[in-house]
Structure formats: C-alpha cells, structure tokens
Amino acid sequence: MFSAQTYQDRRSVLQTNVAGGVLLFLGNIENPVNFEHNPYYFRQDSTYLYYFGIQEPRIAAIIDIDENKTIVFGDELSIDDIVWMGRQETLKDKCLKSGVQETLPYAELSQYLSKVQNSGRKVHYLPPYQSSNKILLSDILGIKIAELQPSVEMIKAIVKQRSIKEAQEIVQIEQAVNVSNEMHLLAMRVARPDVKEYEVANAIQYLAANKECQMSYPPIVTINGGILHNHYRLNTLKEGDLFLNDSGAETSMGYAGDLTRTFPVSKTFTTKQKEMYEIVLNAFNNAQRLLKPGVRFKDIHLKASQHLVEGLVDLGLMKGNPEDAVKNHAHTLFFQCGLGHMMGLDVHDMEDLGEQYIGYTEEDPKDTKTFGLKSLRLGKSLESGFVVTVEPGIYMIPELIDIWQAENKNADFINYDKVYEYRNFGGIRVEDDFLITDDGYRLLGDGLIKTVEEIENYRAEHLA
C-alpha cells in the first residue's frame, strides 16, 4: 500500500470534483471456478485500489460528499473464520492504513444507501463489470440490472484523476515493466524449434510469479502473430516461424506492464521477415518521437499508419501516395487495430469506466464505425503524466485479404498479387510503455532490446 495520506489526498481531490451526493465503491469478490468455494485468484477492483488500497474481497466503501465522511463496509473475521483461516490483520487496521477511521458491517451498506436515496440525495456508482456486483447494485439500489445508470460525473472525475500518474505510481509501473522486460528476454532464450507455445507462456509466468507478479493480461505467445487475439498455445515452434510475445507483469499492488516483441524462431530473421520488421520498427520509432503533451494520439496513430504504408510501398505490397492511402484507410488491411492505449492499474487503464471517457472527449469522440479507427482505444490529446503504450504492427490475415480482394477494395493502394506472397507471413508487433513528460516522453523501465541486430545477437549468445 501507499501511505494513508496518499489515499486520503486522492479521496479529497475526488470529492472536490463531484458536486454532491454519495460516491459508492464496490470491491471485487472471489470468482468461483467450478463451484462457490473454489475461486480464481483474487484481484481487487482497480478504482477501489486507487482510493482505498485494501486488497480484500467483499468490501465496499462510500464517500459521503455532503456530510464529508468516508466509510468502509466489510466484516471482521469471526472466531470460526480465525479457526479456519488463521488470525489476520483486522479490517479496522487495514482501513487505518488507508486513512479511513470508520468501518461498518457489509450488511449495513444497503441500509445506508437506502437512507441516502430516501433523503433525495444521489448515489453515484460506476459501471459494474463483475456479474456479482451487477446483482449487488441492483439489490441495494432497487434498480433492475438492465436499468442501472452509472454516474458520468463520478466516472469523469475518476478518469481525470487516475489518468495523471503520481511519481510513486510510475515507480510501480516501472517495476512491472522491468519484470516484463525479464519475461521477454527469457522468452527469447526459451523459444526455439520443437518448443511448444505454452512452454514459453509457462516459463514467463513462472518468472513473474517468483517476483510476486501476476500477468496483467493473458499472454499472447504465438507463431501466428497475424491472429490478433490469439490465446491458442498448443503449436510447436519450428525453424522459419516468427514468434510474437505480447505479455506483461502486474505488481502485487496492481500496476501493469505491457510489452510486445517479435523475433524469429530460427537464430536469424529471413530477409522477408527482416524487411517487414524494419518497417514496423521504423513506424514505432517515429511514433515514439511524436509523444508529447498537446499532441492528439489519434494523429500519431495516423502518422504511424503512414510510416507503415511507406514501408509497404517500398516493399511493393502497397502503392500510390501514402497519405492518401491512410485517408482511404487502405493501411487497415495490414494494421487493423490501434497504436496504443492508456496503462496503469489496468493494462487498458480504466477500460471498465468506458472508453469514451478514457480515450476520447465529448468534442472529439471516437470513430466507432470506421474499420481500424474503431479499434483505437486512445484518440485524445496527450497530457503530462499519461502513461501510454505504443504498438504498431503489420498483420497478414488471410480471411481479411480474401474479403478485400474479392471486393477489389482500395485497389489503387494495394498490390494484391504481391500481398498474396505474404498471405501466410503472420504478424509483427513492437510495443513499449511510455510516460508523457512536460516536454515529451520517457521510456518506462530499463529498456528492452528491439533492433534486428540486438535480437539476433542476444539469441546467438543464448541459443548456443
């Protein structure tokens, strides 16, 4: 946990940014795997972590703005619990570490909120993502699940605050990134012909676990990098494959890292792989240099797309004017997704609160229709204190190529004959995490090799 003062300060700021009423925070429960008492590992809700820091299932909290008080709702262990689970720090003590003096039994939450509602005051709550919290909210507020109305005012105030990372949060994120760096180096040592994808995944998870880290998301470790959301891990690596590793650690306090590297299963890249890799890396380097306060991330995304097109034109897969190609979204045959996203206590930071509030503004909302842009999670202008990922890529998706070719789509910009040669090429992505500083950006963590030469040298050294 951070200091009690930290949580108190955060709550004070939040309180001043919402006009009135009661702010409700629901912690997460332990989710059952195959029966109630066989749970997945516990992960506290990130907003709860941010304002209270208490890693305990089945607790809630309120900040009563009108009456200026904060209460944590939860239950102390009974003597029965202690017999089975051992003596533990009391909830009261945990709350004191969070700067909260008042605790009430969990069962009293409902009653407390009823009183608030009956007195005509507003209960602000966030969009629930765990079904248990949907049921709980519906029960305690007396509203049908489908009719729950999260508080936009509360969401906006939280997003405003959590978007700007404190120095101590950056320390946590860098710790996550550095463990992620080690995971990626290990993958580069482990991945070789005849190894299974899941063996690489297991090795990096084992490394992270021994540093008291969870995965910040299910790792994508695959020889089919052209499949964007790929969690199939039973393939066997073989000479000539490209291996894509998109994985990151989460510290015990909940902060995420998120990195991607792509490298050959053989000791060296083939010429074709190297050429394509250089295109992605060039787009990455140029995008990185554009990071600074006031620049729209959407513009960096489009600029990166243009750099990808320029490379693909040189290689003969695309043709015509790169700027026009991007305007016509022709690049989305190869780069179907977004350049990056916010990162913090969640790998897609605050995604549960609604992408429109995290990544966009009311004046400049998300393009939810256009293929490509509809997958860009972050579009708005950068601010000092944001933490973002930059992750351009090129993905050959046979099914998508077939559809476009059948429609002769963007034929002015795409050489379908040449594309055919790359049909089963797979995918390449390079991703790092950055802090936006007052005058630009800072790479988070100690840095991870990424040039063709660095990767080939590292692997030559370790695959001997």
Next chain:
Amino acid sequence: MFSAQTYQDRRSVLQTNVAGGVLLFLGNIENPVNFEHNPYYFRQDSTYLYYFGIQEPRIAAIIDIDENKTIVFGDELSIDDIVWMGRQETLKDKCLKSGVQETLPYAELSQYLSKVQNSGRKVHYLPPYQSSNKILLSDILGIKIAELQPSVEMIKAIVKQRSIKEAQEIVQIEQAVNVSNEMHLLAMRVARPDVKEYEVANAIQYLAANKECQMSYPPIVTINGGILHNHYRLNTLKEGDLFLNDSGAETSMGYAGDLTRTFPVSKTFTTKQKEMYEIVLNAFNNAQRLLKPGVRFKDIHLKASQHLVEGLVDLGLMKGNPEDAVKNHAHTLFFQCGLGHMMGLDVHDMEDLGEQYIGYTEEDPKDTKTFGLKSLRLGKSLESGFVVTVEPGIYMIPELIDIWQAENKNADFINYDKVYEYRNFGGIRVEDDFLITDDGYRLLGDGLIKTVEEIENYRAEHLA
C-alpha cells in the same frame, strides 16, 4: 473429449432418470478480472463437460425429454471474430463430436424456454454458482434471482450418474493424480530453509502447466499447516518448520487430483514431529483399509478419529477411553474437519449441486450442527465406482485451544497442560485419492512416498 457415443450414452441415461420436461445446461462464461475484456482462464462447468464435453464459453444446451431432442445453443464465429481470433473449428463440428446434431443461436435459448414454460412443461435447471448464470437464469425464466428453484430431480439424477466413475474417467483421474505426484515430489526437492512458500507453489504450478494441467484448486503450501484454509504464501521456510503441501493437478479435460503431504523443512523430522506424523499416518492407513462398498464413510471418519485419539492418548495430549472421546467430539480440538470427499470433474465433486445430495442421503442427512461433523463432506455408504479422498490430520489451532481451555471443554479427555506444549506445533495432513472397487479400494495413480523413512530418504538424496 471422449467419443461422441460417450456423451450420447450419458445423456440417454440421464433422460431416463428424469420423468419429463426440459433439462437446461448452462456453460460458463469467461470471468473478467479487472475489466470485461481481461478474463481469468476459462473453465467450463463440470456438468456441461460431463454431458457435452465442449470447452467453449457462452454456450448452453437443452435435453427435451418429452420430445427426445438435444440442442446446443451457441454462436458461430462471425467474420469479424475470425479476423481477430483466427479461423477455428466451428461450433457445429464441436457439437458433432459430442453427438449433437442440432445447434441454435445463443439468443434463441430464451425464446425456446419461454415456449416450453408457456406450454406448461417444466424447465429443470441446476443451482448457478457463477453470478453471470444467476442473471441469465433469472432473465430467461423470468424469476427473481433469490427465487430461483433448481430441480432436485435433475440434481439427483446427475449425482447418481456422475458419482459412479467410468473406466475412461478413472484414466483421466489417474493422469491428474500422477501429475500431482510429481508436483509433490518437486515440492520435496524445492522446499528448504530460506525458500519462500510461494516459490514452492510457483514451482509446482509450473510443472503442472508444462503438462497442460491447471491446479484443481488453489494450492495450500504452508509452514502453518495448523491453519486449515491457508492461502497466505509469503513466509520464509526455516529449519525446524513442518511444511504442508495440499495441491493437485487438473487435466485439460477437467479431472482433478488432490493430494497432501507434510514433511520437515530440515532434512529429518524432529522426534515430536515424527511422533505426531506417525499418528496421522496410522489413522490414514487404517482408514484406507476400511474403504469398500456398503461402508458408511461417516463411520470410517469416526474410526479414523478414534485412531487419532489413541495416538494422542499415547502421546499424553488426550486421556480416557478413545471411543468415548470421539462420541463426545473431543477429537475435534485436533481434527476439526472431515476425513474426505468425492472427487472427479471437481476436486469436491459436484459441490455446486449441493452437498446434501452428493455426500448424504435423505434417510441419513448431514449433521450440520456439530463441530467437526458439520465439516464432513461425505457421510453416506460407499459404492463401487466412487472416487474419494482420505485425508486425516492433526491441527494445533491456538485460538481454538484457548476457547476450549477457557471453557474447560472435554476436560475428561484432554490434557490441556500437555496440549500447551504443542500450541504452536502447526498441522499435519496426509491425503491420497482412492477408487472404490467391488471388493474394496484401489489407490489411484502410481503412488507417492509417505512414510517417515521414505520422505527422509528422498530428501536426503535431493537436498545434498
């Protein structure tokens, strides 16, 4: 998956054991960790696995007994899905492997069941344990969550069938037990002074993961074995500690293993540890020999309790007649829980369906009041084909000792002065998995060392 015939046969048997109506099966969803699209690993519902074998989130199925038809409800991948997730085996093909010819879109489940209800026919469903399925059931049946009424007829028919394991299920369980055996041997090699508890947990999970296994439950790996539900793992092992490892693997088809071993962190047991270990092991060996069809597991539990008491009398912690001590529940100061439980597709097999149906009968229901017996999951007579765990233990729980001593509880049977010397002794448990055969029992898996001599020799060999 097993053969299509297997699933067809299982469904046919089930159909004949329920008088009429429609049997509803809900698969599990992917549970979100900290936002909707960041899920825990997927685990299919065990009953769904048993009757359909399809490992896919967000599917359901019905068996319409009256009309003798079986339908799986689920959605094929859209072209958008394929672009992001790659081409995969169709749901239709998966259903064929399960012997199901008919599939309908997931959204039609609600409509189908409305028709059934409107025609006055009964929809049988099981107790939902995942909140998402509580919401789903409530929505599609138009019943409040708190008022859902699972079908006892369906539960009983399923329990009857799943309790008797098929030969091919035993093969799966033995596979899980054998991986669990390896996990335990690894723990005995890894655990030593200065190692952290979580490092042992991570090592055994890594081993299992490389054999394509999950944990069948969160491992208990602890130097505080006296805490029964212990998931704290930050302690450092030191000379003189006892290390308790309660962990098991789950095969990719969902079958569980569940083993416990307790061993010294030093190379050898102390005299005190050895004496206590022999008491537990003796109770274990005697309990094992009593396993056979027709014997009430509750009686074996009580007999094992008596064996524990005999040992504790010899050691001076207890006194008086052991049989009387057990009748007065005096043993529950040291053995607070049950001797074992059913195991199969769940480590506590079918616990989601209700313990009263799995472990007990209407004529001989569970004792839900008495400390000790209220924690015995299995009480009924054994049958050939049951798979059960046997896991006696002795646990020193300072908080419980204090309460009993303050009340002078069972003072005729307990030497509180002597118990005080063992106050911080910790806990010992020994656990194996058994198949009940026609004439007795068979240890599942290839066997795992458990005598003092075997454990000390193994560790002497590997800690050099």
